Amino acid sequence: MSLANPPLPARWRPIRLLTNGALLITGVYLILVVIYAATEASALSAYSIESLLNNSLPLMLAAAGQTFVILQGGFDLSVAGVISLANVIVAVVPVEGPWGALANFAMVVGIGLAVGAVNGLAVAYLRIQSIAATLATMMICKGISLLILQAPGGYVSEFMAYELTGSLFGQVSVAALIALAVALVWVVFRRTNTGLALFAVGRDANAAALSGINVRRTRFIAFCWAGVFYGAAGYMLAAQTSTGNPAAGDPFLLLCFAAVALGGTSFSGGAGGVIASLMGAATLMLMQKVLFSTGVSSFYTGVFQGTVMIVAVLLMTLVHMASRQRRAQR
Amino acid sequence: MxxxxxxxxxxxxxxxxxxxxxxxxxxxxxxxxxxxxxxxxxxxxxxxxxxxxxxxxxxxxxxxxxxxxxxxxxxxxxxxxxxxxxxxxxxxxxxxxxxxxxxxxxxxxxxxxxxxxxxxxxxxxxxxxxxxxxxxxxxxxxxxxxxxxxxxxxxxxxxxxxxxxxxxxxxxxxxxxxxxxxxxxxxxxxxxxxxxxxxxxxxxxxxxxxxxxxxxxxxxxxxxxxxxxxxxxxxxxxxGRAPERAYPAPVAAAAGAETLIEARGLTTGRLRDVSLSLKSGEILGVAALEGQGQLELFRALGGVGTHEAGEVRYNGRPVALTSPRRALRAGDGIAYVPEERKTEGIFGGLTAAANMSLPQVPRIARGGLIHHRLDVAATRTAAEAVSLADRYFGFRVSDLSGGNQQKVVLARALMTRARCLVMFDPTRGVDVGTKQAIYTMMRGFVADGRAILVYSSELSELVHLCHRCLVIYGGRIVADVGRDRLTEEYLLAAAHGHGGAAPLRAAS
Missing domain, CATH: 3.40.50.300 (P-loop containing nucleotide triphosphate hydrolases)
Incomplete structure (x- = not known):
């Protein structure tokens, strides 16, 4: 004997937009912009905006890469190693001119891709835990960086140091364009079959496999994307600092996880997105500026960043709970 | 062919x-x-x-x-x-x-x-x-x-x-x-x-x-x-043998039973102003169409969900069921057996024995470390009650079949020594043999003055198992059916909001 089932409506989209998209963190960012503009007279000058964007871009790229790995359900520590390595390579083998910059870019992206592929092979096919595998590749990359360049030095091609950190036609910041391009790539990618597979594998690898998704291939691709973005992050860092430093990647290790968390991407995988992480990274960097402009000692930077992170994640959880209750009440 | x-x-x-x-x-x-x-x-x-x-x-x-x-x-x-x-x-x-x-x-x-x-x-x-x-x-x-x-x-x-x-x-x-x-x-x-x-x-x-x-x-x-x-x-x-009768008749509840759980005016989610009382020696059933608020009720009583209004008393004393742990400590204890064992009830990576004894760690530990012999002894008693064979103890739960997983979940609930069990669809997706084992366990459980509140999506089960059955429709209790009137047709009519007035023909 059986009981009939009353149909339920099943749409709740505004909340979905808020939790899945980057709305919340963008709001936080805008609030900080207002505070910054109110406390710093030159905040909205072209130079100031440009330098803020230039400062933020390397972390934004690193966080974007990290997001791919976190979405599929893992962690990638190799970010620190790849950024250092890319940074050092660009400073040791500088090639002048726009084509030279492109050649340098191809080099570091190739290196990032290679490291990502190694990570992907280790995690997806050899089933090594992602933290262990990427810890190893991070150490190897840092070691190679030190072999290439023992101390900060080298120099970066003029085109990279000036054109890539400047503005196009004196109007549009190149850094902003690059960030926008990354966002666009993500918007398209997440709608591809591999993009969907990323979310599926991160949520439930077993169900994904039973749905016909190639889980190992998906994980592998996620690590490759991540490596490419780390390479680009190291490249932009070199452009911004005009020098090579074998320890350049170290601060990125924890900050890029903070940026991803701030964006609301779930560390357990399957929920979040690259745009949110881009905004998370930008927010972290802007926060430093705001603290400086409001006269807070730089010793407190870490304390504030951590606090804001917790508040943002809490807010996210509250929104999630509200949406779940909505659902339960229907 | x-x-x-x-x-x-x-x-x-x-x-x-x-x-x-x-x-x-x-x-x-x-x-x-x-x-x-x-x-x-x-x-x-x-x-x-x-x-x-x-x-x-x-x-x-x-x-x-x-x-x-x-x-x-x-x-x-x-x-x-x-x-x-x-x-x-x-x-x-x-x-x-x-x-x-x-x-x-x-x-x-x-x-x-x-x-x-x-x-x-x-x-x-x-x-x-x-x-x-x-x-x-x-x-x-x-x-x-x-x-x-x-x-x-x-x-x-x-x-x-x-x-x-x-x-x-x-x-x-x-x-x-x-x-x-x-x-x-x-x-x-x-x-x-x-x-x-x-x-x-x-x-x-x-x-x-x-x-x-x-x-x-x-x-x-x-x-x-x-x-x-x-x-x-x-x-x-x-x-591989002649089966027992599918449903042995329920043992009549002992006279002079005391009221263990008393809920008044519970309201949460779809649930509206639900009051019920659970007496010792009783299996109280709940029948409902899907999504009528029964899950909210069970989760609230198990300490997994919250309720917006209403109160729960145990032996006449108000209790706050804000977590499963608090529920276990309420009065003589309320243990919740959740619906989705895969996600809510079980640690797939641990062995069956570890899963069963997990809530019992204080009782089986000496100086903060788990005492192996106490662990095995306590586990065996509970496993016997649900007829889970000893040989499964060392298996990882994720390697067990669905029925045996459910037995592990039940054994764990038993090991909490709670006097009340709150079970949400305990026989969903398990085979005939396991069902029998679960029925036997439930009967034995209430026979010595304990009590069970059970929801089941199979009406025949409620009819044969319960001393009394509540029917929830649209978040409210629409019928309280005593043993003498308990039939599938009656429950089905009430569950469709017919208030048990005119018994429908059984739906095919």
Missing amino acids: GSVAALAVAGLSKRYGATVALRSLTMRIVPHEVHAVLGENGAGKSTLVKILSGAVQPNSGTIELAGQPYAPRTLLGARRAGISTAFQELSLLPNLSVAENLLLPRVSGTRFWPEAAGSITRRAEAVLKEWAVTDIDPVARVEALSLAERQRLEIVRALSHRPRLLILDEPTAALPDATWLFRQVRRLTETGVAVLYISHRLSEVRELCQRATVLRNGESIDTVDLAGVKDDQIFAMMV
């Missing part, structure tokens, strides 16, 4: 380490046929499904699909060969939309640029419509669907791959009404497709299937024409 078999399996076996999941399975399914596979937990049904779906590879034996040798290594390989499966543990992704789930792994059908969302939705809509599902929104996320809707989606997905052989593994476990499913299955078989049908509900099997293969301990015992055998004979083949 002299034609080429749709599926012919011979001597199939599969071992997981020391565990033999399949010993020797031989069966034949012809086109146009709906063929049932019957067996207790651990008889090998799930393993058979996994092998045919390409999820695991057998150790020996041969499979032929329409006369061709068949040895799939992946799920997609199986699909290409013409086998698709609706899995028992539902393989849907809750964070993706209905449309995306339906079309995985190739959601976007275009080559160089992702297909427009609207076009994906339209394709999904067409698939849903083709299989007569009109009430599920293709844009909705699967996590917003009820269990029954998910089950239908899982089935539609399997149907949509146009298989030559369709495997349905417990397709009605969460499906309150099988009419839709049967209609689709018949439509499919008319075109020559064969269906392998696994279900614990024998009445369903009789309605839909022509022949059945009975498995026991990983071996195929026999294939029978269902028209020619009685239920008793089938049970006998499944268990």
Whole structure:
């Protein structure tokens, strides 16, 4: 004997937009912009905006890469190693001119891709835990960086140091364009079959496999994307600092996880997105500026960043709970 | 049946380490046929499904699909060969939309640029419509669907791959009404497709299937024409002995019982102003259509969910059930047995013994370390109550069959020594043998002055098990049915909001 089932409506989209998209963190960012503009007279000058964007871009790229790995359900520590390595390579083998910059870019992206592929092979096919595998590749990359360049030095091609950190036609910041391009790539990618597979594998690898998704291939691709973005992050860092430093990647290790968390991407995988992480990274960097402009000692930077992170994640959880209750009440 | 078999399996076996999941399975399914596979937990049904779906590879034996040798290594390989499966543990992704789930792994059908969302939705809509599902929104996320809707989606997905052989593994476990499913299955078989049908509900099997293969301990015992055998004979083949009566009569509640749990005016989610009292020595049933607020009620009493208004008293004293831990400490203890054991009830990576003794750590520890002998002794008593065999103690729970997992969950609830059990659909998706063990445990539990509140989606179970049964409709209790009036027809009428006034004919 059986009981009939009353149909339920099943749409709740505004909340979905808020939790899945980057709305919340963008709001936080805008609030900080207002505070910054109110406390710093030159905040909205072209130079100031440009330098803020230039400062933020390397972390934004690193966080974007990290997001791919976190979405599929893992962690990638190799970010620190790849950024250092890319940074050092660009400073040791500088090639002048726009084509030279492109050649340098191809080099570091190739290196990032290679490291990502190694990570992907280790995690997806050899089933090594992602933290262990990427810890190893991070150490190897840092070691190679030190072999290439023992101390900060080298120099970066003029085109990279000036054109890539400047503005196009004196109007549009190149850094902003690059960030926008990354966002666009993500918007398209997440709608591809591999993009969907990323979310599926991160949520439930077993169900994904039973749905016909190639889980190992998906994980592998996620690590490759991540490596490419780390390479680009190291490249932009070199452009911004005009020098090579074998320890350049170290601060990125924890900050890029903070940026991803701030964006609301779930560390357990399957929920979040690259745009949110881009905004998370930008927010972290802007926060430093705001603290400086409001006269807070730089010793407190870490304390504030951590606090804001917790508040943002809490807010996210509250929104999630509200949406779940909505659902339960229907 | 002299034609080429749709599926012919011979001597199939599969071992997981020391565990033999399949010993020797031989069966034949012809086109146009709906063929049932019957067996207790651990008889090998799930393993058979996994092998045919390409999820695991057998150790020996041969499979032929329409006369061709068949040895799939992946799920997609199986699909290409013409086998698709609706899995028992539902393989849907809750964070993706209905449309995306339906079309995985190739959601976007275009080559160089992702297909427009609207076009994906339209394709999904067409698939849903083709299989007569009109009430599920293709844009909705699967996590917003009820269990029954998910089950239908899982089935539609399997149907949509146009298989030559369709495997349905417990397709009605969460499906309150099988009419839709049967209609689709018949439509499919008319075109020559064969269906392998696994279900614990024998009445369903009789309605839909022509022949059945009975498995026991990983071996195929026999294939029978269902028209020619009685239920008793089938049970006998499944268990290898004459079965006990399906439902022994309940023992009457002792006079002078004390009220253990008393809830007044509980309101939360769909639940509106619900009051109830649970007395010692009583099995109090709850019947309801899906999603009438019963889950909220059980979660509130188990300390898993919250309630907005109302209060709960234990032995007359108010208690705050804000967490399962608080619930266990309330009065003489309330232990909650959750609905979805896979996600809510169990640590798949730990052994059965560890799962059972986990809440008991203080009692079995000496100086902060777990005392092995105490652990084993305490565990064995609880396991005996649910007739879980000792040999499973060392197994990781994720390696156990569904029925045995449920026994572990129940044993753990028993080990809390709580006086009240709050059980949400404890027999969902478990086989006949396990059901019997659970019934026996429940009766023994209340016999010495303890009490059980139980929800079940199977009305016959409530009728035979409970001393009293509440019916919830639209978030309110609409009927309180005593033992003397307890019939399936009566409960069904009340559950549809007829207040038990005019008993309906039993719905088919």
